[in-house]
Amino acid sequence: MQLLIFVLAYPILWCISILPFRLLYFVSDCIYVLVYHIIGYRKKVVRQNLALALPHLSERERLIIEKKSYHHLVDGFMEMIKTMTISEKEMRKRFIITNMDLYQEYEAKDKSIIALSGHYASYEWLIIMNKYSKFKGYGVYKRIKNRYFDNLVRKIRSKFDATLIDTTETTPTILANHKKGIKSLYGFIADQNPKVWKAHHWTKFMGFDVPVHTGAEMLAKRLNMNVLYIKGEKLGRGRYQATFVPMVENIKEVPDYEITDMFFRMLEEQILNKPEYYLWTHKRWKHTKEA
Incomplete structure (x- = not known):
């Protein structure tokens, strides 16, 4: 059944991938009507x-954000x-790294780098970063149950020299690379x-203590x-x-969980500024200490 679903879906996905952007977004508008107004996906x-997360806004203001987020x-x-089919030249034009000089300074420190991001703006197109980096790039992701679609997603996200590792592979891979001096x-x-x-650890995120x-x-x-x-931003x-933002110096001297707390504060600031670009469909506040 998994293979049948993939075989039926793949030609459609490929045809979508070769559409020019203007037509791609016309199709996107049509799918938005289906997803939001007809199916009501996770509404x-x-x-x-x-x-x-945004109790200070009126119901009407939140409805506007809701529609924009969909x-x-x-x-x-x-x-x-x-x-699937975009060229490197086109991707570089549409996803800009504003301060590669700072990132290169960190590469020159001869230490591996962890880059933290949230489900904000375009976390998918961050893969172009590997074309700028001298270091080997790895992206941590959660495996998809349908193995054929999982292979497709791995192929898509690995297009610009990134290597995808499942959450279960992350620690062994990082430890092995460290041991080899990679x-x-x-x-x-x-x-x-x-x-x-x-x-x-639990931290404050949008007013709630969450795991x-x-x-x-x-x-x-x-x-x-x-x-x-x-710091990812959507320009249009x-x-x-x-933009790369340094978080701490002398990491071993930083108290435990301070980096994690700082990450959520930085992400929260972005969300409050333009909440429509955050992924609201996940049950991020399913577990809170308040509940």
Whole structure:
């Protein structure tokens, strides 16, 4: 059944990927109507999240953000499909790194780097970063149950020389590279919701104490790696930029969980500025100390 679904879907995805951007976003607008107005995909979750995270806004203001966030969600899905056939030249034009000089300074420190980002703006197109980096790039992701689609996603996200590692492979890969002296760049989407019983730390996020992943910070401290925050921004449809923001110096001297807390504060600041570019469909506030 998994293979049948993939065989039926792949030709459609490929045809979408070769569309020019203007037509791609026309299709995106049509899919938005289907997803938001007809199916109502996770609309209840989105409304609950917005009400929890943005209580200072009126219901009408949150509704405007809700609709914009669904437009952005569908655009992001279409842009991921577009990555199947997009050229490196086009990608460099549409996703700009604003301060590569700072990143290169960190490479010159001869330490591996952990880059933290959230589900904000275009985390999918961050893969172009590997064309700028001298270090080998790894992206941490969660495996998809359908192995054929999982292989496709790995292929898409590996297009610009990134190597994808499943969450279960992350620690062994980083430790093995460290032992061999291989300097690498590891990208973490760090705002995901861990299982409560696995949580070592809770932090304040959008006004609530929530369980958070701390693996990236603990690995960075254990192996003396540098940590950067990736501030992604959407400039317009199919136009993004990312800025590297230094987080701490002398990482081994920083108290435990301070980097994780700092990451969520930085992400929260971005969300409050332009909440429509955050991924609201996940149950990020499913577990809170307040609840």
